[in-house]
Amino acid sequence: MEILVCVKRVPDTAENEIEVNSDGSDIERDDLVFSVNEWDNYAVEEAIQIVDNVGGAVTVVSLGDEESEEVVRREMAMGANNGILLTDDAFEGSDGKGIAAVLKAVVQKGNYDLILTGALADDGAGQIGGMLAAMLDVPYASVVNSIEVLNDSQLKVGREIEGGNQEMNEIALPCVLSIQTGINEPRYVGIRGIRKVASVDIPVWGASDLGIDPANVGESGARVKRIDYFVADLGEGAEILEGSNEEVAEKLIDLLKAKGGIK
Amino acid sequence: MAAQVFAYIEHKDGVADDTALELISAAQKIYPDGSVTAIVTGSGADLDTVCNQLAASCAEVWKFDSEALAYPNAEVIRKLLAAALPPDAIVLVPHDTFGMDLSPGLSIKLDSVFVSDVVDFEGFEGDNLKMIRQEYSGQVSTHVMGNIASGAVINIRPGTCQPDESQSAAGQVIDKSSEIGELTANRRFLEVVAAEVGDVDITKEDILVSIGRGIEDQDNIEIAEELAKVVGGVVSCSRPIVDAKWLEKPRQVGTSGQTVKPKVYMALGISGSFQHLGGLKGNPFIVAVNKNPKAPIFQVADVGVVEDLLDFVPVLTEKIQEGK
Numbered sequence: 001m002e003i004l005v006c007v008k009r010v011p012d013t014a015e016n017e018i019e020v021n022s023d024g025s026d027i028e029r030d031d032l033v034f035s036v037n038e039w040d041n042y043a044v045e046e047a048i049q050i051v052d053n054v055g056g057a058v059t060v061v062s063l064g065d066e067e068s069e070e071v072v073r074r075e076m077a078m079g080a081n082n083g084i085l086l087t088d089d090a091f092e093g094s095d096g097k098g099i100a101a102v103l104k105a106v107v108q109k110g111n112y113d114l115i116l117t118g119a120l121a122d123d124g125a126g127q128i129g130g131m132l133a134a135m136l137d138v139p140y141a142s143v144v145n146s147i148e149v150l151n152d153s154q155l156k157v158g159r160e161i162e163g164g165n166q167e168m169n170e171i172a173l174p175c176v177l178s179i180q181t182g183i184n185e186p187r188y189v190g191i192r193g194i195r196k197v198a199s200v201d202i203p204v205w206g207a208s209d210l211g212i213d214p215a216n217v218g219e220s221g222a223r224v225k226r227i228d229y230f231v232a233d234l235g236e237g238a239e240i241l242e243g244s245n246e247e248v249a250e251k252l253i254d255l256l257k258a259k260g261g262i263k
Numbered sequence: 264m265a266a267q268v269f270a271y272i273e274h275k276d277g278v279a280d281d282t283a284l285e286l287i288s289a290a291q292k293i294y295p296d297g298s299v300t301a302i303v304t305g306s307g308a309d310l311d312t313v314c315n316q317l318a319a320s321c322a323e324v325w326k327f328d329s330e331a332l333a334y335p336n337a338e339v340i341r342k343l344l345a346a347a348l349p350p351d352a353i354v355l356v357p358h359d360t361f362g363m364d365l366s367p368g369l370s371i372k373l374d375s376v377f378v379s380d381v382v383d384f385e386g387f388e389g390d391n392l393k394m395i396r397q398e399y400s401g402q403v404s405t406h407v408m409g410n411i412a413s414g415a416v417i418n419i420r421p422g423t424c425q426p427d428e429s430q431s432a433a434g435q436v437i438d439k440s441s442e443i444g445e446l447t448a449n450r451r452f453l454e455v456v457a458a459e460v461g462d463v464d465i466t467k468e469d470i471l472v473s474i475g476r477g478i479e480d481q482d483n484i485e486i487a488e489e490l491a492k493v494v495g496g497v498v499s500c501s502r503p504i505v506d507a508k509w510l511e512k513p514r515q516v517g518t519s520g521q522t523v524k525p526k527v528y529m530a531l532g533i534s535g536s537f538q539h540l541g542g543l544k545g546n547p548f549i550v551a552v553n554k555n556p557k558a559p560i561f562q563v564a565d566v567g568v569v570e571d572l573l574d575f576v577p578v579l580t581e582k583i584q585e586g587k
Binding site for chain 1: 456
């Protein structure tokens with residue numbers, strides 16, 4: 001099976017406090033720790049496991065600036081066979097449709113049976129997979145938490161729905177799936193793995209390589225635009241207890257006793 | 264002229280989902296003087312019950328009745344809506360696992376803009392509808408402009424648009440079933456596998472000591488277990504803990520896990536994503552311990568401690584023991 005996995009380089013929210021810059025035009029990007037989007041990493045692991053079982057190859061593609069190459073290389077160190085970097089000034093400021101349009105051109109340049117994305121990324125939109133599937137006119141399933149290859153033309157996929165329940169579906173290939181965290185246990189990538197792929201050539205494609213009219217993507221093609229960042233004022237918020245850990249613990253114990261938090 | 268606004272109504276066992284009235288309220292935020300058309304797909308008597316219920320809240324209800332719509336398969340419903348809706352429609356959908364399945368692709372088929380997980384609306388500037396979303400797990404908010412001149416599909420976060428119960432309408436149910444075209448899809452629904460049952464039922468507990476990513480290591484779970492023991496509660500968790508296989512799925516609080524209603528909820532190292540908070544009901548007393556002062560959990564907690572849980576919680580446990 002030929003599998004394409006779309007990955008994104010994002011600030012690691014587990015490692016960073018995200019703050020808005022002084023004029024609200026962006027988040028503070030200095031000193032942020034970046035990594036591969038967590039959902040995408042599960043998608044790459046899933047693709048590698050499928051190929052281990054039924055044969056084929058995994059290609060990882062990332063749209064972003066030159067620095068996105070590091071996440072493509074990291075996923076190749078995990079075991080992906082090929083990498084592609086999509087970098088072009090014309091792609092900057094794309095909305096979801098712009099990004100999906102670029103990925104559509106990538107898919108059409110290859111011969112993929114299965115396309116995976118993460119279910120969500122840093123912007124929380126969860127939109128690229130569904131858009132890409134509709135553009136390609138292939139079936140789609142979101143928030144997938146299990147995949148079983150039934151035969152050359154069909155998968156059985158589980159979707160994580162509300163309340164911890166799982167919705168089982170049969171889906172025809174080729175298709176697009178968005179992958180939920182927890183579907184597998186992504187393997188650890190060590191220094192040795194990174195070294196092994198350090199000198200592998202990763203092709204860089206821009207709009208002209210993909211036959212894309214720059215007017216249709218990027219800022220000029222976007223009909224959805226983020227205009228600013230801000231910190232929402234959501235009510236009064238928590239009363240923050242101050243003092244040494246011992247002092248805070250004693251204050252908290254009084255509150256817990258009053259609220260029935262200590263039996 | 265204002266575009267026609269549609270609300271996709273989720274329902275189960277003949278009852279409309281809570282999000283139904285929220286979408287109707289969202290439609291009024293977009294066009295305060297406008298009306299909204301509810302779209303209800305399904306089959307049989309339950310469908311009629313839901314349609315009649317909705318007619319009390321909106322001017323018009325479009326009913327699509329077919330055996331093929333008995334289970335809401337987004338691949339089938341997308342096809343139906345792409346054919347039935349006017350191209351400049353504004354379509355409102357709940358941002359849940361169904362909405363995530365349906366909407367991005369629907370916006371492509373309708374050639375409309377798509378805006379995901381919207382939490383509020385701030386009116387128009389020309390053809391641009393101004394909306395509020397959140398990014399980075401709720402740590403920052405953004406204003407987004409969507410050009411709705413050729414229609415829009417907008418997913419709305421459940422719980423953010425308060426329903427206006429005072430509104431009533433003598434709406435009309437219009438049977439659109441004859442307009443249903445071919446409803447085949449290359450994705451076939453098989454079954455729903457119910458969530459597994461765990462050794463403890465966190466939905467019945469008064470005191471939950473809940474852990475998130477801040478616990479850092481499986482071995483540290485002991486710290487939470489010891490606190491739970493001295494306060495007489497049980498340990499629950501957020502999603503990353505289950506993803507890491509450190510605790511079983513039945514211990515997970517959130518929209519994709521359990522809905523709990525404790526009296527006291529201690530959120531230790533939990534950032535407080537809306538999916539997590541969506542599983543917390545009954546207005547508990549919330550204590551948040553997190554080393555990141557920007558964590559969204561502090562906005563909803565009653566009391567906060569800005570500290571690494573690994574340092575603070577053992578001190579708390581010891582102090583409680585001393586006092587006993």
